[in-house]
Amino acid sequence: MYQFTYSIPTKIIFGPDKLDKLGKELSKFGKKVLIVYGGGSIKRNGIFDRATLSIKEAGLEYCELSGVEPNPKITSVNAGADICRKEGIDVILAIGGGSVIDCSKAISASAAYDGDAWDIITRKVKIGKCLPIVTILTIAATGSEMDPVFVISNMETQQKLACGHPAVRPAVSFLDPTLTYSVSPFQTAAGSADILSHIMEDYFLDDGETMYFLDRFKEGMMKTVIKYAPIAIAEPENYEARANLMWTSSWAINGFSGAMRKSEWSNHMMEHELSAIYDITHGLGLAILTPRWMKYVLDETTAPKFYDFAVNVFGVDPALSQMEAAKKGIECLEDFLYKKLGLKSTLTEVGIDDKNIDVMAKKACNGKETLNGWKVLTPAQIAEIYRACL
């Protein structure tokens, strides 16, 4: 029976030139701000100056944590949590994409804990009081700006783990599509593959219940990505394309379309092992894995959902048999990812060989015997999917 608790209180300020409201929004949470960001492009392109101007005008103080990595590391989290404790930070301002926001969530959850933040990520220590988070999003991809989940890597233990808590869902997020004009064609493509994957992880599942309404919503989101990602790549300053991708990225994963259910997110679990070892771009890893996973799980029982996908998302001829349409739908997805978005289609092309496949396949089960999901996968089956990607 279809039941859930829905609560997405994140306030979204969507549109260009809204950063003058930043100081006012931050001041609702206190006086001292920790600004978290990545490689420093926000200093070159003026976003940092616009943000700090508004912060100062509101009479607030700020500290900085820079250098957050594309797959954020536990070392950055510990550094940020240290600053929070030493400086008495009231609110965290994340400026960046999913990595920076995820890192900020981990800092928020760890600031009140005096030990190694990895204890929080591994759930050895329970999350207590969290610091509020405000974000300025600079790339449409992970949806971290409106969800309560974060993923942190530990290069020492070669682990990449997901964690979540309602209290780290950002309180306010500034979504300005013009800030994504400078996102490169490759990052736009990889981000779009990530958005698509978020939608598909909640679409391709069967928990014996039907929320027809939400499946139509998910199909609409997939169509949006398929329509606008190539436009954003060809015309980086197309506001309509960037706005549609940005708002879709948030709704793909904020919990609404998945109806607050915990699906197993099989492709993400497999991809996390890839990037834990090889540090490849998350969306690229997903783009390589997903069609192979689809072919592996396609059978008589799963074909009806693939049929809906093919017909409703890619406009495949509804007169085809379920299995024919299903296969055609997967072909259309491959065509989109590898031709229209121009993403690499094999692990070999990104320099990954079969050396670690069995280890990754085991770790993808995340401590369990199998990777549960639409189809339960054993480590041997997961290894087969990895090998099909070579």
Next chain:
Amino acid sequence: MYQFTYSIPTKIIFGPDKLDKLGKELSKFGKKVLIVYGGGSIKRNGIFDRATLSIKEAGLEYCELSGVEPNPKITSVNAGADICRKEGIDVILAIGGGSVIDCSKAISASAAYDGDAWDIITRKVKIGKCLPIVTILTIAATGSEMDPVFVISNMETQQKLACGHPAVRPAVSFLDPTLTYSVSPFQTAAGSADILSHIMEDYFLDDGETMYFLDRFKEGMMKTVIKYAPIAIAEPENYEARANLMWTSSWAINGFSGAMRKSEWSNHMMEHELSAIYDITHGLGLAILTPRWMKYVLDETTAPKFYDFAVNVFGVDPALSQMEAAKKGIECLEDFLYKKLGLKSTLTEVGIDDKNIDVMAKKACNGKETLNGWKVLTPAQIAEIYRACL
């Protein structure tokens, strides 16, 4: 340029048998509860007892305001606001449909004002401090459980006016599809016409911007109503149908799909005049009006949107010309409303003649010269639309 502020913090507790959580949710706001309800069916069917049991178990006290009318009257609002002031109410619990929830919102907005609540509705007096609202929804229709708007009638002045404020958006809403099993076929049909209208009022507009993503979402919601309303009428205890209708009703009007924009809602403005004078069921009035409005505004400039509607919602042949498809789409809607839902198709059938048409046409402009919207309508044109409904 597409921009907005999104903030929908209403917490939704969706599913059967959740009322044991009611007391805990209410207790977050204080000790004294005003329970607002309608004709008393909630006392016969056990909902009142289940709610008050949970309230007592949480150690809270409650007062009651019963007898809220189907088109809630300002007299009920004043009565409720009186109780709030005299009893020191902390939180309002609305048990019912849109009318009860709308009345509760008006009470919430008026409780701190010592004069006639009509001053608030007519905006003579600004809304100040509001009381928090928790709702238990018993019919899927108006979406009032998740939006900040309320509509109140004054039979003395023959006015039905809409008002809104972020602070009256319900804090928590309990959505239990099984509570709508007892909704009659007629009320299910009228409620579904209301939901459809909410989606269409934000779909048929042209503000020079494209949020493709949201238009696909709106089409998915329309398809959901078209699929499940007839099922809910034929099988009143079909959980899947009731759940899809209920969750769609909330999202049709909570502000998300309209992207927080103020569209003019022409059909609602025209319908409000009908029910202000004749007190007819809101959804029925909308069902009679909407196809006539569509035929009236259909021309070369509006045909493309009607084409999308026809093809994407009703599966009309995409090979037809825009105008042919558009007309076919309107026919499909008439067939759905008058045949599949069995709603009456003319004002004459519900006992309304042409006597008040010119007065209503003028009042539908709400104090302005024209009714602005997708097509600007003069009172003479509005009167033509009313006459086409006879």
